[in-house]
Amino acid sequence: MRVALMVTCVNDALFPGTGAAVVRLLRRLGVDVDFPEAQTCCGQPMVNTGYLDEAVPLVGNFVDAFRGYDAVVTPSGSCAGSVRHQHRLVAERSGDPGLVAAVAETSPRTYELTEFLVDVLGVTDVGASFPHTVTYHPTCHSLRMLGVADRPRRLLEAVRGLRLVDLPHAEECCGFGGTFAMKNADTSVAMGADKARHVRETGAEVLVAGDSSCLMHVGGLLSRSRSGVRVMHLAEVLAATEGDR
Known part of the structure; x- marks a missing residue:
């Protein structure tokens, strides 16, 4: 292939x-x-x-x-x-x-x-190891346009050492939306602040998503609030092996 x-x-x-x-x-x-x-x-x-x-x-x-x-x-x-x-x-x-x-x-x-x-490929266990508490944000296009459904969660649940906690109101948009964030900055920030608050409520160490643009938006708000929560793309978690942080 x-x-x-x-x-x-x-x-x-x-x-x-x-x-x-x-x-x-x-x-x-x-x-x-x-x-x-x-x-x-x-x-x-x-x-x-x-x-x-x-x-x-x-x-x-x-x-x-x-x-x-x-x-x-x-x-x-x-x-x-x-x-x-x-x-x-x-x-x-x-x-x-x-x-x-x-x-x-x-x-x-x-x-x-x-x-x-x-x-x-027909796999859910990719041999990853990531001993951290993680919450997952399903991004709008992956959820609504592609319908990836539970595929990301199935992959995360198979990662060794990873504890996956549910994100409140997970299916709500984070507010980025590409040019939407520039044209409607106040609304975008308000939506992002809601998402960041829900992330903090989970007690997770890491917020994971499948789009770097959404992580950039929410991650900036989490950083400004000094939440201590870091953001990582799903690919980075799935690529992690024993010994990685």
Whole structure:
């Protein structure tokens, strides 16, 4: 199986350790993963803001960069959701039948990390060890657009030493929402503050999620309140082995 990593813009620019964790994890499971260097933004910010025509070159670049792979894996429900649902809209609007056909090939083969682990590889115990109390935030796109359901929890429950505690009002949005956080900053911060408060109520040491953008938002609020709670991407927890902190 030819597998490629779609690292995402946020991880590439701000959280490179997340992408490295995905590679370590997949290689430990016997998957030889490539990193196509031609990859850029998937185009989601443009589509979400209504600039579908401006997203056409990015969608075209995506299908070219990941052409021929059996699976494209990304540590982001948000970006996976964009590829699987928004790329078709952009391609059809472009009127280019070649782009429509290419998107029809690549989109269904793009998986959020937990989907790939559970549905494609058929594993929930990835051999991880993480002796900490953890709470999990299901991000909006992974929950509602992709429907990853309990896949992340099943993976976390199989991690040695990990104690998973429920997050109150877990399915509520954290308030980030990409450009929403810029256009509606006060509302975004208020939503994030609610999420951070619920995280503190759990007594967890670590907040885990599948999107670095949401972790960046909530993590900033947790840091400002000096909560002592750190945030980690799910990939980093699943890549951890005995001896890691």
